């Protein structure tokens with residue numbers, strides 16, 4: 386599943402490729418991708434004649450911004466966008482095609498069919514599902530240590546579980562939570578409200594750095610997108626802890642451990658991320 390850095394890379398790529406293009410018409414061959422409005426004919430009709438002015442992002446949702454409309458799109462497991470010339474053959478699993486007036490097309494392909502699109506008038510999208518309850522945006526300038534401490538530092542759940550909750554901080558999935566906790570030297574099962582101010586500050590910095598590095602790494606895959614592979618895939622970059630079970634820790638050489646936290650496979654170094662039980666913990 387794409388996490389924030391992957392979606393951010395798709396956003397930047399799409400922004401370069403489709404900003405300024407005007408929609409002539411839209412073809413939908415899998416109605417359930419379109420969540421709003423209910424009627425796909427209405428969806429297609431609404432979009433006709435609108436020009437794309439920017440591509441934004443909120444958490445893992447893309448916001449394709451037009452003059453007078455906003456399309457909120459979530460790629461879920463396998464969703465992919467690609468820009469094609471209209472005469473190019475249409476690949477299997479292509480469910481939505483935005484035909485532009487310049488003869489090119491934005492095609493949405495989704496093998497698993499879990500992706501969603503919601504169409505709104507500008508501003509409306511932030512007060513309704515699926516964006517309304519989303520938490521802090523970690524790559525925004527406004528993401529401060531104070532705000533992070535307030536939102537995360539009060540939670541009585543395990544820190545990993547708190548970080549995965551999109552109502553607190555958006556865009557962190559299983560991979561980058563493990564990476565950020567490793568970078569900050571914090572055990573994933575520590576209780577969020579028992580973290581010290583220093584630990585929260587380290588974690589805050591680690592989240593920003595982990596996500597920024599991943600976005601930078603993602604930039605290198607833009608070339609393949611433009612060069613006619615036609616789609617934006619996931620990119621691999623150096624992960625320091627995730628997926629490295631039993632391999633030596635990059636810091637200390639101890640074997641990386643894997644456990645399950647909040648139902649998710651979790652990687653950590655038992656030596657760099659020690660679990661010190663809080664003294665004040667109540668016995669049940």
Ligand SMILES: [Zn+2]
Pocket residue numbers: 634635636637638639654655656657658
């Ligand atoms: Zn280690």
